[in-house]
Amino acid sequence: MLNTAPAAPTPRATINPVAKLAAALVIAVGLVLSVDWVSASTALVLEAVLAIVLRVPLRALVTRTAMVGLAAILTAITILLYGESRGEVHWHFLLITVSDGSITLAVATFLRVLAIALPSVLLFVDTEPTELADGLGQVLRLPARFVLGALAGVRLVGLLGQDWRYLGYARRARGVADQGSVRRAAGQAFALLVSAIRRGSTLATAMEARGFGAHPTRTWARPSPFGRREVGLICAALLIVAISITTSVATGHWNLIATR
Known part of the structure; x- marks a missing residue:
């Protein structure tokens, strides 16, 4: 006989969507502070490890990151052609200047866009809108x-x-x-x-x-728990940001946006 028992839920599927949203926000805020390739590449490696731990399907991840990758490539090309002119100039035409500075900045921008967008893709790859709404209403207490x-x-x-x-x-x-x-x-x-x-x-x-929003005592059909898994995911996001920034500062590549 065929085994018709439902498959066990993956660790990713049982995490509250609010925690996924918080983790993606933590990584985005941490990586947006600096434009350097070291912190972005370090974050990408750690995010790949997190994807393996959460058992994100590779096919779904590649499919959903295709547009993000295209946007990152187009952004890097723009920075390459019109970015900061510093160091040796390799090609110049009208307003287009390709130099060592623009190449470095283009690579850093490409990796940075991927590192910021990848957590949102891998964490929300199978999150239902209803689950997110339950979390926003019960955990964050939104109206x-x-x-x-x-x-x-x-x-x-x-x-x-x-x-x-x-x-x-x-x-x-x-x-x-x-x-x-x-x-x-x-x-x-x-x-x-x-x-x-x-x-x-x-x-x-x-x-x-039907009285939606008429009474503040309305109950929710499905509970949205927030426990150790959710706290662990947010701590993992904080750890990714801390390791990325520490590695960038230690190697001398930290480039705070406010000082540019």
């Missing part, structure tokens, strides 16, 4: 009206792609889509905006009718 409204809005975002396809089908069936591509896309985008506003108004009326 239930705001949390539930934001959750409903996030849930409706997934319908935009489906609405876009259906609008395209309907417009082609009516012969409206026979115009130019730019004009067709503009008209369809306006129709999608109208549809989203109508759906949002209907949702707001329905939530108001």
Whole structure:
């Protein structure tokens, strides 16, 4: 017989999303203080170790970091061409100057963007919006009206792609889509905006009718515990930042933004 028992949850899946959010914020704040390749590369290595400990699936991690990697590459190219001109100049054309300083700064910026964005990707790779809303409402004590409204809005975002396809089908069936591509896309985008506003108004009326946010004593359907796992993750983030900054200072590469 086939084993139909559900798989055991990974350590990452059982951590409160608020702790994941706090850990990503700690790493981002720590790494944004300096522009140097040592602290960023050290943080990347430690974040890779954290991903292994939390058993983040490699395929999902690579897929979700593809856009982050592309953004980091484009940012590094911009810094390379128009960044700080220092040291030997390797190529100069109009406003473009590629020098030792711009190359060093481009490498540091590339690693820094990856190091800041990677924790958010690996920690929230399988976090449900409902779990995050439960944590925001129960752990951070945010107003239930705001949390539930934001959750409903996030849930409706997934319908935009489906609405876009259906609008395209309907417009082609009516012969409206026979115009130019730019004009067709503009008209369809306006129709999608109208549809989203109508759906949002209907949702707001329905939530108001059901008393969402009317009473501060409203209870939550699912508890959102915050314990040792969550504290351990935040401490791990603090340790990553501390080791990265210490390594950068010890090697003489620490470059505080405020002193630039």
